[in-house]
Amino acid sequence: MTSVRLHTLPADLAAWLDAHAEAIDAHSRGDNHASEIVPRLARAGLFRVGVAAALGGAGGTTVDAIEAIAAVARHSLASAFVFWGQRTFIEYLLQSDNDALRARWLPALLSGEHAGATGLSNAMKYLCAIEPLQMRATPLDAGATRFALDGALPWITNLRPEGFVVAAAFDRHDGAPPALFAVPHDAPGVTRSDDLDLIALRGSNTAALTLAHTELDASWLIAADTPAFLARARPAFLGLQCGMSIGLARRALESVDASSPAVRAALADDAAALRAELDTLTARLYEGVASGAFVAQPAAQFEVRIGLADVVAAAARLDVQAAGGRGYLRAQGAAQTTNATSMTNDTARRSREAAFVPIVTPTLVQLKNQLAQHRRSEAA
Structure with missing residues (x-):
């Protein structure tokens, strides 16, 4: 079995994420916490995890990067979502x-x-024959060294207004x-929409992107054959994504463990079963x-991704049960906010995160x- 060490965040980053997780999740105009996520994760060295030292990284493997995303997701799923977007683009370059292109970016x-x-x-949906590609590249010369790019993508995370580079097929x-x-x-012709009006994870700089006759040359190609490239990159894409589920499920179960003795006793069997399932699925991943x-x-x-989503949903329900009626109380201003109220606000946020x-x-x-298609093919 693969041996992996749980990632521990620097204390200052963990404290910042805990203090601002609710504000990041419910991000509103004028709130600058969203703009701080990438710089703070970078200062903690998190984007370097799983990147070879020769390329400027901290060494380790993709599994270590998944654990790092899980560590952030314990505190803020919106921040982990941003982390996933950044680290996945890095993985494409690797x-x-x-x-x-890799040396430049x-x-x-x-x-x-x-x-x-x-x-x-x-x-990814195109690769699974779910939908056609929504973007098109038209060669502008006989040697296909320059292209005009057109199309629209309705949902992309980590499109920081301060500047971004996005991978698109x-x-x-x-x-x-x-x-x-x-x-x-x-690049000329690139238009970013306003942030999407999400019900949660609003500080993730998630927006739509439109390209209108955007001209780029072949030096911007990550891969000339997208299906072949994505077949190789998909395990990392999905694996890094699963880090969000792993971290959120761990934190929800920790919240159950922190409840009163009577509540812990009532939920102990369910929590133990979920923890065992989480550990098994994580090891398989x-x-x-x-x-x-x-x-x-x-x-x-x-199958692992589906199983982890089921564990997250069940863990979030246990989290709500452990919080009880307090989970339906809102904080009525800083002066009235208690540790118990703060804890139950976190429970409500985790429920929204789990729904995502x-x-x-x-x-x-x-x-x-x-x-289902795979099983039908096997049966045939």
Whole structure:
């Protein structure tokens, strides 16, 4: 089995996340906490986890990066969502054959000077034959060294207004496979919408992106063959995403453990069963990512992702049960806020966060459809 050490956040970062998790989740105009997430995660060295030292990283593996995301998700799922977007874009650069693109962008992404976003939800659904690509690349010369990029993506996280680069897949109509480009925010024709009006995770800089005849040359290619590249990158994409579920489930179960003796006794069996299931699924995830087995067996990773979402939902319900009626009380101003009120506010936030897990692309419905198709194919 893969051996992994739980990641411990620096005390100052953990304290900042705890203090501002509610504000980040319910982010409103004028609140600057969202803009601080990437720089603070970077100062803690989190984007360097799982990146080779020779490339400016801290060493370790993708599994270590998953654990780092889980550590952040224990405190704030919105911040972990941002972390996932940044670290996944970094992963694309690590797996790209475009050495020059990696050398140009990796240092600024690792240091948090620039934001990286993964606009590949549409591409992952395309890879699973769920929907066509929504972006198109038109070669502008015979050698296909320059392209005009057009299309729209309705939902991308970590599009920091201060500047970003986003990975997006583009269909080509010249017989070549779909191409994967890194698109900078300041390229002509790139338009970012206002932040989406989410019910939670509002500080994640999630917005829509439109490209209108954006011209880029081949130096911006992450991969010339998107399906082949994503088949290799998907285990890391989904694995890093699962870190959010792992951390949130752990924190919800810790909240149950911190409740009164009577409540702990009443919920002990359920909590123990969920903790055992969480540990089993986490071990399966780490083994499959570390060994590379999920490249050839994507269905096995889909099952883990679905299982983790189920554990998160059940853990959040236990969290609510442990909080009891206090979980329905709002803080009535700082002067009236007590530790108990703060704890139950966290419970309410975790319930909203848990409700988000099933709809992160690929959604549970999409994964279950893929599993059903896989089982039909096996039966045939």
